[in-house]
Amino acid sequence: MSNTIYIGYYFKVQPLQPAVEILIAELGYAGFESFVETEEGVTAYIQKEEWSETILDDIQILNSDEFEISFSFEDIEQTNWNEEWEKNFTPIVVDEKCSVRAPFHDKPNTEYDIIIEPKMSFGTGHHETTHMMIQYILNNDFKDKSVLDMGCGTGVLAILAEMKGAKPIDAIDYDNWCYLNSLENVERNNCEHITVLEGDASLLVDKHYDVIIANINRNILLNDLDKYVACLNKNGMLLLSGFYKDDIPVLEAECNKHMLKLVETLEKNHWVALKFLN
């Protein structure tokens, strides 16, 4: 049962802001995958196979004189994850319309109520990129649209798309935990139009979608964009996130090559989300 796959770092930060924001952005670049802001600072998780002893060497803010940052870290056993999660997870509400919560939280008074048991998967709404993608889904028409959620994590975005009337929906993730967790969450939220698939963009053969959502990272998006575009219907919409403001020019240029036009940009704590139309 001691199958360790994550390492948790517990950072104490003083004063908290903007240091926590900057720290999270830098850790994200270094390969850390999920973050929970705490009263003292932030807890950050990285997959053990992405970790090395020098993982914090390039985190500039740790050398800053303006902030005091200390940390400890430990292996997170797979079996401890739920406990960690329950300890740290507070429900989130996006634009007063959509809440993302765990099954043990009280039912909120929002139009959309998503219940997520995230275990190892990214996608609780706490991350800026998930938050902005939720905003895009809330603010766009999904009624009867066919949707691809690429890099689905917990399945949170696919689930909201179904709640907004989309169908059919494919939710794809190459990580086995995310695949299994999305299946669970799809069932938990009584979704009927979502097919969860384990794999990557190579699954996109003979597929066609009105909307493609991909919250992954700069390099994967640049690499797989042509495969997404090949299955985007005419008058389609592409929503991208998982990268920083500085990455916009390169992603926009690549999308423009495929005749996609950038029509909206969202930004939160250095992270961005882009909406393209073809």
Ligand SMILES: C[S@@+](CC[C@H](N)C(=O)[O-])C[C@H]1O[C@@H](n2cnc3c(N)ncnc32)[C@H](O)[C@@H]1O
């Ligand atoms: C930033 S998380 C986003 C999760 C969720 N969609 C959200 O918005 O919170 C990125 C997800 O993409 C998955 N992923 C990364 N590279 C991938 C690839 N090449 N193909 C499919 N999934 C990938 C990861 O396993 C992870 O679950």
